[in-house]
Amino acid sequence: MQELLMKYSGKIDFIDLKVVDINGRLRHVMLPGDRLDDSLFSEGVGFDASNFGYAAVEDSDMIMVPDPDTAFIDPFYEASTLSFLCDLIKTSDGKPFMQYPRNVLKSAVGKLESIGAAEAIFGPELEFHIFEGVSYDVATNGAGYRVEVSEGYWNSGILSNETRVDQKAGYHRCPPADSMAEFRNEVVLTLHKLGVPVKYHHHEVSSAQHEIELLFQKAVSSADSIVISKYVLQNLAYRHGLTVTFMPKPLFAEAGNGMHVHQFLRDSSERNLFSGDEYFGLSSMALSYTAGILFHSLSGSLLAFGNPSTNSYRRLVPGFEAPICAVFARGNRSAAVRIPGYVKDPAKARIEYRTIDASCNPYYGMAAMLCAGIDGVKQKMNPSEMGFGPIESNIYNLSEEERKSIRFFPSDLKAAINGLVEDNIYLEDTFPGDLISRWTVLKEKEIKYVNSVPSPAEFKLYYDL
Structure with missing residues (x-):
């Protein structure tokens, strides 16, 4: 991960965090490029997953954590954008949310x-x-x-x-x-x-x-x-x-x-x-x-x-x-x-x-x-x-x-x-x-x-x- 930070820190305009919903469609949120630091991978980014199909409205606060192994420069933005696929963890205990598709496959x-x-x-x-x-x-x-x-x-x-x-x-x-x-x-x-x-x-x-x-x-x-x-x-x-x-x-x-x-x-x-x-x-x-x-x-x-x-x-x-x-x-x-x-x-x-x-x-x-x-x-x-x-x-x-x-x-x-x-x-x-x-x-x-x-x-x- 340190190699990733050294390669891209100060060189990108945006970060695109991608997750999949219950059907497999990509959803995303974008951050300014200066948010690329250790805390992004240790703390992640909180969001509301109630619209994604696998989280109840009353318990839908989740944290998306980018997987550094999935990083790529996204070719579909004019501004330099580093994209990641993310995993989801629960806000309650910091453990993986086991209904999230990527986590299900890892479990298998x-x-x-x-x-x-x-x-x-x-x-x-x-x-x-x-x-x-x-x-x-x-x-x-x-x-x-x-x-x-x-x-x-x-x-x-x-x-x-x-x-x-x-x-x-x-x-x-x-x-x-x-x-x-x-x-x-x-x-x-x-x-x-x-x-x-x-x-x-x-x-x-x-x-x-x-x-x-x-x-x-x-x-x-x-x-x-x-x-x-x-x-x-x-x-x-x-x-x-x-x-x-x-x-x-x-x-x-x-x-x-x-x-x-x-x-x-x-x-x-x-x-x-x-x-x-x-x-x-x-x-x-x-x-x-x-x-x-x-x-x-x-x-x-x-x-x-x-x-x-x-x-x-x-x-x-x-x-x-x-x-x-x-x-x-x-x-x-x-x-x-x-x-x-x-x-x-x-x-x-x-x-x-x-x-x-x-x-x-x-x-x-x-x-x-x-x-x-x-x-x-x-x-x-x-x-x-x-x-x-x-x-x-x-x-x-x-x-x-x-x-x-x-x-x-x-x-x-x-x-x-x-x-x-x-x-x-x-x-x-x-x-x-x-x-x-x-x-x-x-x-x-x-x-x-x-x-x-x-x-x-x-x-x-x-x-x-």
Whole structure:
């Protein structure tokens, strides 16, 4: 920290302290640059967290404490601004506020010791859409939305020099079809300057759909990188007159946005604990971890944090490579957990959980995922004995008889939340009971709101009956 103070003291105009709310959106407060001293890191800055979703109005005074390891010069201010991600502590006793998303993930990482692991290593794939315009409105006498982008195949009848991307035909397209390649280059260069490690980027399957895959990091740093990546994408899009969404399903009849997470566990000597002599080079720990993820996804509990929007379940439908059933396999993209077939080095053995999406709060989503895997290891779950596979065939091409043995995840948010209510013991000591209650109430409110709004599809189906 002293090195940080020496580097920036007297050289910045402002300090930007960033925290995430219950949904994972960034909130911030800015301080004059001369406030950068030891007391900022020892005493923090008090604020009212009652509007952030995880603190009661009667007990909402909190202290945000910047994490010096997250410091970066913010590229979106004209004045020199040093930004930090923060942790929250309570004013009453100075202890961490355990409903705060970052603290929840740290708590989940702390549980790894109970299974002989020291670190969880995550590598997320961020899928998103870039549009040139968006409008949406809900009113008493009408409701609707519209998004637009020049490459959209629905614009093929308009006289133009634009290259259109046909339906489900955008994967790894090159310019000029990949018209946003230079924009993504700018995003990745910015992320690199901020210390976010990027593996690669490319056009995805749908019109206007893109992906930036991040390199492996420790769990909390990986979640931090997701938050910063969203921040960079949204701000650069705004500068360019564009708009970015991580909604799981913004376009009808097109591929949706997931946030596949590659992952493995290491011990204190940095040995990969998922490498072994079991199925396709995995260890028995990796298989039990996989079983835990599938088991708690099947109940809906893990989906309640990993796929927490009503829109999540418009993505989780057959026909779009969406992983909707409790299956694991090697290289099979219709499985919820995949063992990447291109990984040949035992030291890089890993699994990929494909169901989770970026509408989640990444700290909660990753914490719940980690708790589910840890529970699988503790319970010595065996995915094959539990009927989770491996299944190497495309699940969507199986016969009705073959599909009878496959169990499918909940198909809506209500069922997922019900699953969380019934299946949450594995989350104990990481997700406080008050947080699960708040989350349940929040999501039930969202469900009630969405279900109360008539949709254009209903008018098409029922108006003239």
